[in-house]
Structures are given as structure tokens and as C-alpha cells.
Amino acid sequence: MIKERQLNTFVLGLLILIPIWAYLNDEPFIITLMTRAVIFAIAAVGLNLALGIGGFISFGHAAFFGLGGYVMGILAWHSQSYVTLIEWPIIFEGTKSMPLIWIITILLSALLAAIIGMISLKTTGVYFIMITLAFAQMMYYFSTSWSAYGGEDGLSIYMRNSFPGLNTLDPIQFFIICCTILFIVLFFMGRLIKSPFGLALNASRQSRQRVEAVGFDFHKLQLTAFILSGAITGLAGALFADLNRFVSPSMFSWQLSGEFIVFIIIGGVGRLFGPVIGALIFVWLEHSIGGISDYWHIFLGLILLAIVLFGKGGIIGLVCREDTQNE
Amino acid sequence: MSLVLIAEQILNGLQFGIMLFLMSAGLTLIFGVMGLINLAHGSLYMIGAFIAAAVASATGSFILALVAALSAAALAGAIVEMTIIRKLYNRDHLDQVLATFALILIFSEGTRWVFGSFPLYLDVPAYLQGAVTLPGGIQYPLYRITLIVFGLIIGAGLGLLITKTRIGVQIRAGENDREMVSALGVNISKLYTFVFALGAALAGLAGALVGTIQSVEVGMGEPVLILAFVVIVIGGIGSVKGALIGSILVGLTDTLGGIFLPKLFGLFMDLATATNVGSSIASMSIYILMSIVLVWRPTGLFGQKI
Amino acid sequence: MNEPILEAKKLCKTFGSLVAVQDVSLDINKNEIHAIIGPNGAGKSTLIAQICGSLISDEGSVFLASKNITNLSTEKRASLGIGRTFQISALAKEDSVLQNAILGAVGASGKRWGFFKPILKDTVLRDQAEHCLEMVGLKDLMNQKTATLSHGQLRLLEVAIALTLKPKVFIMDEPMAGLGSDGTKQLTKFLDKLREQAPILLVEHDMDAVFALANRITVLDYGRVIASDKASSIKKNPIVQKAYLGEG
Numbered sequence: 058m059i060k061e062r063q064l065n066t067f068v069l070g071l072l073i074l075i076p077i078w079a080y081l082n083d084e085p086f087i088i089t090l091m092t093r094a095v096i097f098a099i100a101a102v103g104l105n106l107a108l109g110i111g112g113f114i115s116f117g118h119a120a121f122f123g124l125g126g127y128v129m130g131i132l133a134w135h136s137q138s139y140v141t142l143i144e145w146p147i148i149f150e151g152t153k154s155m156p157l158i159w160i161i162t163i164l165l166s167a168l169l170a171a172i173i174g175m176i177s178l179k180t181t182g183v184y185f186i187m188i189t190l191a192f193a194q195m196m197y198y199f200s201t202s203w204s205a206y207g208g209e210d211g212l213s214i215y216m217r218n219s220f221p222g223l224n225t226l227d228p229i230q231f232f233i234i235c236c237t238i239l240f241i242v243l244f245f246m247g248r249l250i251k252s253p254f255g256l257a258l259n260a261s262r263q264s265r266q267r268v269e270a271v272g273f274d275f276h277k278l279q280l281t282a283f284i285l286s287g288a289i290t291g292l293a294g295a296l297f298a299d300l301n302r303f304v305s306p307s308m309f310s311w312q313l314s315g316e317f318i319v320f321i322i323i324g325g326v327g328r329l330f331g332p333v334i335g336a337l338i339f340v341w342l343e344h345s346i347g348g349i350s351d352y353w354h355i356f357l358g359l360i361l362l363a364i365v366l367f368g369k370g371g372i373i374g375l376v377c378r379e380d381t382q383n384e
Numbered sequence: 385m386s387l388v389l390i391a392e393q394i395l396n397g398l399q400f401g402i403m404l405f406l407m408s409a410g411l412t413l414i415f416g417v418m419g420l421i422n423l424a425h426g427s428l429y430m431i432g433a434f435i436a437a438a439v440a441s442a443t444g445s446f447i448l449a450l451v452a453a454l455s456a457a458a459l460a461g462a463i464v465e466m467t468i469i470r471k472l473y474n475r476d477h478l479d480q481v482l483a484t485f486a487l488i489l490i491f492s493e494g495t496r497w498v499f500g501s502f503p504l505y506l507d508v509p510a511y512l513q514g515a516v517t518l519p520g521g522i523q524y525p526l527y528r529i530t531l532i533v534f535g536l537i538i539g540a541g542l543g544l545l546i547t548k549t550r551i552g553v554q555i556r557a558g559e560n561d562r563e564m565v566s567a568l569g570v571n572i573s574k575l576y577t578f579v580f581a582l583g584a585a586l587a588g589l590a591g592a593l594v595g596t597i598q599s600v601e602v603g604m605g606e607p608v609l610i611l612a613f614v615v616i617v618i619g620g621i622g623s624v625k626g627a628l629i630g631s632i633l634v635g636l637t638d639t640l641g642g643i644f645l646p647k648l649f650g651l652f653m654d655l656a657t658a659t660n661v662g663s664s665i666a667s668m669s670i671y672i673l674m675s676i677v678l679v680w681r682p683t684g685l686f687g688q689k690i
Numbered sequence: 691m692n693e694p695i696l697e698a699k700k701l702c703k704t705f706g707s708l709v710a711v712q713d714v715s716l717d718i719n720k721n722e723i724h725a726i727i728g729p730n731g732a733g734k735s736t737l738i739a740q741i742c743g744s745l746i747s748d749e750g751s752v753f754l755a756s757k758n759i760t761n762l763s764t765e766k767r768a769s770l771g772i773g774r775t776f777q778i779s780a781l782a783k784e785d786s787v788l789q790n791a792i793l794g795a796v797g798a799s800g801k802r803w804g805f806f807k808p809i810l811k812d813t814v815l816r817d818q819a820e821h822c823l824e825m826v827g828l829k830d831l832m833n834q835k836t837a838t839l840s841h842g843q844l845r846l847l848e849v850a851i852a853l854t855l856k857p858k859v860f861i862m863d864e865p866m867a868g869l870g871s872d873g874t875k876q877l878t879k880f881l882d883k884l885r886e887q888a889p890i891l892l893v894e895h896d897m898d899a900v901f902a903l904a905n906r907i908t909v910l911d912y913g914r915v916i917a918s919d920k921a922s923s924i925k926k927n928p929i930v931q932k933a934y935l936g937e938g
Contacts, residue, residue: 253803254802269764318478
């Protein structure tokens with residue numbers, strides 16, 4: 058049994074050392090794999106705020122992931138094709154600058170989360186799960202029928218977007234960008250969990266009456282958490298589309314929403330590094346078992362079933378001893 | 385835009401809705417009686433379709449294929465219930481979602497392993513091919529009319545089962561108060577297995593029936609499952625009546641929306657843009673309907689107040 | 691000032707065909723403990739819910755320090771000065787005792803929307819929380835997970851959280867329930883002193899505690915007030931004795 062902090066440090070070490078090893082041994086594919094894991098981790102960290110801490114099970118976070126992807130795709134496509142995106146009030150021809158894309162993504166994802174949240178959070182339990190799932194489906198079908206941006210076939214972005222001072226096509230440099238974002242997100246999430254808001258959100262999951270009795274507006278807590286959560290997952294989507302230089306309706310798929318939840322459960326629900334551990338393990342399994350068998354999803358299903366039926370708390374629950382809360 | 389065309393589309397919407405009802409009825413019963421959210425329902429739909437296709441091509445008999453589909457799905461449902469689902473009744477929703485999601489993965493890949501990646505084909509039997517002439521001079525495929533009628537008969541049967549039989553009483557009581565029912569000496573395990581298998585059979589039947597109109601392939605169940613969720617949200621969890629009304633609403637909205645929205649936009653946009661925008665909005669119309677219902681009634685039209 | 695701190699006027703609440711609360715009025719003044727007693731099903735919990743905001747009244751009004759709070763939400767009423775403890779513990783069981791207590795201090799401070807500063811490092815709020823825990827004797831347990839506390843300790847934690855709110859009025863729903871005789875004696879002594887900080891509206895079944903503490907007692911039966919008077923008079927009231935006290 059080790060302390061959670063030690064496990065977290067170990068994971069951070071893996072995130073840094075594996076890509077360095079791959080870089081020194083000229084294995085760019087491993088770097089790309091790690092980038093994929095890191096981006097999935099960001100998406101799942103976003104979801105964990107709503108699901109793990111807030112306690113509401115969103116089965117539709119792919120809505121934000123896909124939105125991020127399409128925001129990036131649309132902005133970059135207009136820029137690469139020299140087609141004007143907006144003519145009024147200012148002329149805007151899209152952009153291929155990552156920082157600008159990220160800012161727009163975060164804002165639009167937050168907006169979408171506000172809309173979906175305001176409707177969905179009026180409900181609880183099973184209704185909430187189904188409704189979030191339904192909204193993601195809505196985005197999926199909308200994107201397949203919107204032929205201006207590729208419809209079902211999706212949109213290809215020939216060149217990776219640019220970041221000042223870096224060669225973003227170089228796998229290790231793009232990895233460093235994504236990993237830095239993950240570290241920043243983890244830092245903020247760590248502070249958030251210990252902040253008044255985090256304490257209240259976590260308590261609201263356990264007892265609505267308790268937080269209301271001390272003056273917190275339950276709905277505002279939930280909606281705020283949902284918006285933050287959607288914004289983070291949306292950012293991950295923009296990065297994912299950039300990694301693959303491709304965006305398609307599959308980024309809205311319900312399978313992806315489910316996979317985000319799977320990352321969290323493998324690592325440990327509500328735990329800061331849970332999503333990171335889960336994403337790493339998932340990508341590793343996908344690569345190793347998927348390399349052997351075409352039907353690796355059966356193994357994933359069996360592993361998942363085993364975890365749910367027998368191994369509550371995920372990896373962190375298995376490996377770490379319970380900390381006193383007041384650190 | 386002729387009346388004949390509109391009537392045809394209404395019938396299409398009805399047919400779509402009735403088939404959706406078979407899925408939703410099972411789903412809403414399972415949730416109402418056992419409190420279980422079951423994502424694997426779509427897999428049972430898929431199993432029904434695959435078994436029907438396999439049996440139909442082996443024996444040439446559509447009736448046999450339907451019976452096989454129903455039985456196979458019911459059997460699969462019963463086995464899954466007794467081995468895995470049973471362990472989930474006392475767990476929280478997250479566990480149920482994840483475990484049944486795992487089942488989807490296992491079933492989908494398992495089916496792909498057994499049957500391969502290419503879609504199978506299930507043909508409309510010869511005696512149901514062709515069109516009938518309905519009042520008003522409307523020509524409509526015989527098969528689809530049969531689906532509507534058949535679906536309504538099953539719906540009626542389900543209604544009778546729930547209102548007039550002993551098991552129906554147990555189901556309705558179980559929906560209201562699980563602990564009480566078990567305290568009254570009803571064999572809860574058998575009841576739950578029955579309800580689950582019943583839901584599975586309905587799903588498998590729906591899969592087989594729709595498999596003739598659409599292709600039979602892995603992953604065919606999940607889009608229908610999600611629509612069934614929308615239906616239940618609209619109709620109210622636990623209410624079979626809600627499932628029927630919700631299904632018909634969803635079926636009609638989807639079909640008619642797809643026809644009329646592009647035309648509506650065509651009033652003030654050019655044809656190409658109108659078709660584009662119209663069909664995009666039409667694809668979202670069901671979810672917009674769901675949102676409107678939810679804002680008005682957060683537990684659905686006939687749901688119990690939580 | 692002779693204004694009552696809390697005033698409920700002619701509250702009514704009906705559920706379908708069940709009349710839970712009918713025409714109930716009461717008030718509470720400074721330094722006072724006002725007890726509400728009555729058999730099970732008399733409407734006490736409904737009344738409390740109406741005063742605290744978890745139920746919207748069909749008719750009637752509630753005033754806190756002369757401010758009309760009848761249509762305000764639970765959390766709004768809490769921030770205006772209602773300090774409630776629950777009959778069935780409403781606590782974050784996975785969190786530590788201190789975390790539960792500090793939540794109250796945060797709620798009262800108006801610093802609710804902080805996103806960055808670790809709350810346990812806020813010395814002002816932490817001291818407040820620890821102080822309130824100390825007052826109920828739970829300070830030694832402050833790092834323990836709340837779920838490990840005994841039933842009696844959970845009731846005390848509820849009281850401690852209410853203390854952190856520095857409310858204008860305490861509304862306590864059966865705080866003695868499940869406490870042994872020692873615990874009851876201690877809590878009774880504690881509440882006796884607490885009334886000086888803020889008046890207490892006390893729902894209780896433990897008659898010894900009620901008569902030891904209450905200045906006034908309101909008796910409910912079938913949703914109506916059947917008597918409301920000084921504690922000493924209630925003890926002698928024949929209607930009350932027949933309806934409630936006579937059963938022991």
C-alpha cells in the first residue's frame with residue numbers, strides 16, 4: 058500500500074520518461090501513442106469533475122470532445138482554404154494558431170455545456186444519463202448531415218496547426234504541448250478540489266440538503282461544475298483533432314463517451330490522477346492486445362466487467378491506502 | 385406535396401414508432417420493475433436480427449426465423465440476467481451503466497467474431513411483398529402495414545398481460561414497491577428474470593422485423609437503443625403507455641420532420657441550402673422534442689414524480 | 691427590541707387529500723427555547739420544512755427578523771440566518787469531520803465561490819470550524835472520516851455545523867434522538883447555554899429535555915396547534931395530557 062501522492066508522482070514520471078526514452082531510441086510511434094493517452098487523459102479529467110466529484114453521470118461528454126474537434130477543424134479548414142468564415146461584424150478567415158483555437162474552443166465548449174447543463178440538470182439519475190447521451194447523439198447526427206464540413210466523411214486538415222516558437226509536426230514537440238496542457242489542467246483541478254467550490258461540490262454529491270443548509274445553491278454548483286467539465290473536455294477534442302489532423306462525426310460517438318467513463322473507473326472515480334492512469338492503461342491495452350487480436354474489445358469488456366463487479370475504486374483504490382482527508 | 389405523400393409518411397412514422405415501442409416497452413419495464421438501466425438492450429435487438437437472418441437463410445421460413453429470434457433473445461436475456469445482471473440490482477447507476485456497457489462490447493465483438501464483419505441480409509417473405517391499396521388510393525408496402533398491425537397486437541397483448549394476469553399484477557406492484565412485493569412472498573428472482581427475458585424477447589423480435597427493412601449488422605442496436613431512451617424520457621420511466629405514446633411521437637417527428645423541415649426552409653432559402661439546413665435540423669428534431677418535453681415535465685409525460 | 695426573531699403565520703400545507711399542516715402560527719423571541727411537540731404524524735416535520743424552505747407553503751407566511759422569507763429558497767434562508775439540524779443526518783459522510791464543519795463556515799462567510807485557495811489553509815475559517823467543533827466536544831475527532839462517527843456524535847456534528855453559521859435562529863429537529871442518557875444530559879446543558887447566542891426552535895420527543903429547556907411549548911396534533919403556552923402551563927393542560935403526554 059502506498060500513498061496516493063506517491064502513485065501520482067510515479068505516473069508523472071512515466072509521462073515524462075517514456076517519451077524521452079522513445080525520443081532517444083527513435084520511436085516516434087510511441088510518442089504519438091503517449092500523446093493520444095495524454096489527450097484522452099485531459100478529456101477524462103474534465104469528465105471526472107462532473108462525474109467523480111459532482112456525482113452526475115454524463116454519458117454524453119463526447120458532445121464537447123467533438124465540438125472541440127470541429128471548432129479546430131472549421132477554423133483551420135477556412136484558414137487553409139482561404140475561405141472567409143465570417144463577414145460581419147469583422148472579416149474572419151479562420152485561424153491555424155493553436156492558442157487562438159484553444160481559447161475559442163474553451164469558450165464555445167463552455168457555452169454548449171451551459172445549454173446542455175441547464176436542460177439536463179433539471180433531471181437526475183437515469184433521466185440525466187439518458188439525456189446527456191441523447192444530446193451527444195444529436196450533435197452526432199447534426200454533424201453527419203452538415204455536408205459543408207464533410208458530413209460523414211469528416212474533414213482533413215493537411216497541416217498541423219501552429220504554436221509560436223515550436224515545430225508542431227515534430228512528435229515530441231507536439232507531445233510536450235499536450236503534456237504541458239495536461240499538467241496545467243491537473244494543477245488547476247488539484248487546487249479546485251481543495252477550494253471552497255470543490256469542497257461544496259463534493260459535499261453536494263453526498264448530501265444535497267447539507268450544502269443547501271449552509272447556503273449553497275445546489276443547481277448553481279452543479280451547473281458550474283458541468284460547464285468547467287465541458288470546457289476541459291472540449292479542449293481535449295481540439296488537441297485530438299490536431300493530433301490526427303482529422304475530425305469526423307465519430308468524435309461525437311456514444312462509444313467515446315463510454316470510453317471516457319471507462320478511463321475514470323479504471324483509474325479511480327473522483328481521484329485526481331484516476332483519469333490519467335485509466336487513459337494510460339487503456340491506450341496501452343488498445344495497443345498491445347489490439348495488436349494481437351482484432352477483437353480486443355471483448356477483453357476490454359471482460360476487464361471492465363471484472364472491475365465493476367469485483368474491484369471498486371479502480372487502480373488507486375487497489376494500490377493506495379486511504380489518506381486522511383486533511384492534507 | 386400531395387396528401388398521398390403525407391399519408392405515406394405518416395404511415396412510415398407510425399411503423400417506425402411501433403417498432404421503437406417494442407424496444408422501449410421492454411426497457412421501461414426493466415427500469416420500472418428492477419430499477420436497472422440496461423445499455424445491453426441494443427445487443428439483444430442485434431442478436432434477434434442475426435439469429436433471424438441465419439435461420440431464414442438456413443430454413444427459408446420467415447416465421448421460423450421470427451420464432452428463433454424471439455427465443456434466442458429471450459434465452460440470451462435470461463442467461464445474462466441470471467449470471468451478471470442479478471449482481472447489479474443493488475449497485476448504483478454508474479456501476480450498472482459500466483457493466484452493461486461492457487456487455488455491449490462483449491456482444492458486439494462476439495457477434496462480429498461469429499458472423500464476420502459484413503452485413504447479413506434478411507428478406508421480406510414472398511407472401512408479404514408488394515403493396516396494398518389503402519382507402520384514398522394510397523399504395524403502401526404490405527410488409528410495413530403488417531409491422532404496424534403486428535406491433536399494435538403485441539402492444540395490446542402486453543397491455544393485457546400487465547393489467548389482467550397475475551404476473552402483471554406482480555409487475556405493477558414491483559414497480560411501486562420492490563421490498564413490499566418480496567415481503568409478500570413473491571419469488572422476486574423469478575419475476576425479475578421473467579421481466580428481463582420478456583424485454584429481451586421484444587427487443588429481439590423488433591430486431592428481426594426491422595432487419596428486413598434495414599441491414600443486419602453489428603452495432604445496429606445502439607442507435608435504436610438511444611432512441612428508445614429518448615422515448616422513455618419523453619414517456620416517463622416505468623410507463624408502458626408512455627412508451628407507446630412516446631414512440632409514436634418520436635416516430636412521427638423524425639419522419640415528418642425529415643420531409644417538412646427542408647420544405648419549410650425552402651420558403652425563404654434556395655433549394656440546396658434549404659435541403660442541407662432542413663435535413664440537419666430534422667436530424668435533431670427528436671432531441672429538440674425531448675428537450676421541450678423535459679422543460680415542461682422533468683419526469684416525462686407519464687412518469688412518476690421523483 | 692421586542693420583535694420576534696422568527697415568526698410563522700397561519701401556515702398550511704396539503705398533500706393531495708392529506709392535510710399535513712393547518713393554520714399553524716408560532717414565534718420565537720431572543721434568548722428563548724420554543725419547543726414543538728406532538729405525536730408522530732402531527733405535522734412537525736412538515737412544519738419545519740415549510741419554515742426552512744424545503745417545502746413551499748400553500749398558505750401563510752414566514753418572517754425572519756421581520757423579513758418575509760416565505761418564498762425564498764432553502765439556501766437563501768440559510769444565508770439569511772436559519773441554522774438547521776436534521777432529524778436524519780445530512781452530512782458528507784466520506785469527508786472528514788473538519789471538512790463538514792468548515793463547509794458551514796464557508797457558507798456563512800460569503801466566500802463560497804473560491805476556486806483556487808485550499809480551504810483548509812484559510813486560517814480564519816478553519817479556526818472558526820475548529821472552535822465550533824470544540825464547543826460540542828468533537829475537536830479530537832476532526833481528522834476522522836465522518837462515516838466512522840457514532841450516531842450521537844453525528845448529531846453533535848450537525849449542531850457544530852449549525853454553530854458555524856452564526857445563525858439568527860436555530861431550528862433543531864430531534865437532536866436528542868439516539869443519544870444515550872449521558873449524551874442527552876450533555877446536549878441539554880449545551881442547548882441551555884446556546885439560547886443566549888440565538889433562540890432555538892426545538893422539535894423533540896424527549897419530554898425530560900423539553901421541560902428542562904423550553905420556555906414555551908407548542909403542541910401539534912393532526913396538523914393543528916392544540917395548545918401553545920408557557921412550559922409550566924402546558925404540563926398541566928388536560929387536552930395536551932390526553933392527546934400526548936398521557937401515553938407516557
